[in-house]
Amino acid sequence: MTRLAKLWRLIKTLLAMALFALGSILASIILAPVLALVPYPSLIKRCWTRRIISSLARFYLRFLRLIGLIRLQLNAIDNLGQPGQLIIANHPTLLDAILLMALLPHANFVVKAAMARNPVTACLVSMAGYIPNDFEGSDLINRSVEALQDGQSLVIFPEGTRTAAEQLKFQRGAAHIALQARCVIQPVLIDCQPVVLRKQDKWHQVPCETPLFTLRTLAPVDLTTTAINNPIDTSQPISRQARELTRLLQNKYARELQLPH
Amino acid sequence: MTHTKEEIFQRVSDLLVKQFEVEANAITPSARLREDLDIDSIDAVNLIIELKPYTGQKLAIESFQNVRTLADVVDAVYEVVAKQNANNS
Numbered sequence: 001m002t003r004l005a006k007l008w009r010l011i012k013t014l015l016a017m018a019l020f021a022l023g024s025i026l027a028s029i030i031l032a033p034v035l036a037l038v039p040y041p042s043l044i045k046r047c048w049t050r051r052i053i054s055s056l057a058r059f060y061l062r063f064l065r066l067i068g069l070i071r072l073q074l075n076a077i078d079n080l081g082q083p084g085q086l087i088i089a090n091h092p093t094l095l096d097a098i099l100l101m102a103l104l105p106h107a108n109f110v111v112k113a114a115m116a117r118n119p120v121t122a123c124l125v126s127m128a129g130y131i132p133n134d135f136e137g138s139d140l141i142n143r144s145v146e147a148l149q150d151g152q153s154l155v156i157f158p159e160g161t162r163t164a165a166e167q168l169k170f171q172r173g174a175a176h177i178a179l180q181a182r183c184v185i186q187p188v189l190i191d192c193q194p195v196v197l198r199k200q201d202k203w204h205q206v207p208c209e210t211p212l213f214t215l216r217t218l219a220p221v222d223l224t225t226t227a228i229n230n231p232i233d234t235s236q237p238i239s240r241q242a243r244e245l246t247r248l249l250q251n252k253y254a255r256e257l258q259l260p261h
Numbered sequence: 262m263t264h265t266k267e268e269i270f271q272r273v274s275d276l277l278v279k280q281f282e283v284e285a286n287a288i289t290p291s292a293r294l295r296e297d298l299d300i301d302s303i304d305a306v307n308l309i310i311e312l313k314p315y316t317g318q319k320l321a322i323e324s325f326q327n328v329r330t331l332a333d334v335v336d337a338v339y340e341v342v343a344k345q346n347a348n349n350s
Contacts (some may be wrong), residue, residue: 137302176303237280239307 012069017203019063023056024120032123042127047106049128054105068210070095074103075216080186083151086178089188090168090253091157094197096190099154099215106187108147109172110140110156111173133160133173138213141176142258149180158249162199166261175245178223179238187218187249187258218252221245264315264342269335276311277331290332298331308334316341 031052034044064070080087081104089096097109113134115121125132131143131154145155156177159171159197178185179214191214223245232245254261266270270290271337283298285293291301294300302307309320324337 138306139302172301172303237307237311239281239304242303243282 006206006208009069010204013203013206015067015201016064016069020060023060026182027038027052027056028120028123033129035127037124046129049124050107051105053124053128054089054103055182057102060098063093071210071212072096072099074087074215075215076215077103077215079220080104080188080217080222081153082186084148084154084181085153085186085190086148086174086181086183086185087153087186088174088249089155089190090118090161090257092190092195092198093162093192093194093213094160095213096157096194098169099190099213100188103215104153104155107153107155110144110154112161140155144173144177145181148177148183158246166259168254168257170186170246170250170253172242172246174247175242176238178221178232179232179241181246182223182225184224185221185249187220187252188215189253190215191257218256221249264339266335269338269342270331273308273312273317273331273334273338276308280311281308289332290330290335292331293329294331295329296347312338317345322335 013123035049038045040048042119046077061070061072061189065072087100087102087104087107087127091218097111100107109130110133111125111130114134116125116130116132116134129147131140131147135143144154154177156174159168159172160171160173174185193214194209194211196205196207196211223230223232231248232241234241234245251261253259266302274285277288277298277300278285281298281300281304283300287298292298295306303313305325307326309322313319318341320337320341324341325334328334328337
């Protein structure tokens, strides 16, 4: 890649980051107060907040594609976002959450606690009813199970943070939520080639070619009581079930991503 | 019913191996719950529930706030059991 081309990509990256920062700040300064003040029931406002966040995410992705910063490919996503569905995804890059928010205008999200505390995003996170991941132990589980039983679809990244150096390490929160809610787990695989915006990447490390983000669904894991085959032995103590289920899910991803499992 | 710290240690260790997939050879009093034995905050809640028949009453989750090692767990359980015995006698 020529130095000029690389410089051009760097400029576009800076522009994209500036737009994201500007958009977030504007959304919180303008949208958040408006949404907070209009006299509608909080459930309606929650619905609108999620739809607006989704539209903003879609607009942002469209912008990134338009300026040639990313390419996007979505496969087999028709079943995504069903009521009461627990959606899990691996988390290679910074754009993963935006991708899923763009695709799922009604879903609830378990978000990084920092998002709920950051003054720019805190208000929107609260009005969207997103669940911060720093709730103590069973509070996170209970709140998530409530959301699922309420008929919402819920997105959680089992790793809890972006993948570190090609090593998958799922925490057990997602498994506990699924076992308690007895729901369907819909795994989503996010891949990015060449990979960018990882935890260990600096913003100025631009790739040589336009990264292609692909998103596709994997076979669901059905934990509902009416499921024909029970993937987990439910006669075991719950802590063993959660460990078994987490291993099952992590191995699913490790196989697809061709990582050691 | 009196319990010695050794009995409590044994009981807790059995629980950890049977219900939390902890390796028997990883169990030492100084083993850290989170880093060495892979016991997360949800596990801690379940551990307290499992200990209830043994301690006679549910350990307060607050008493687990400062628990870091297996020895801390034994101490926390011992405190509850000792208090119960004091109340009973």
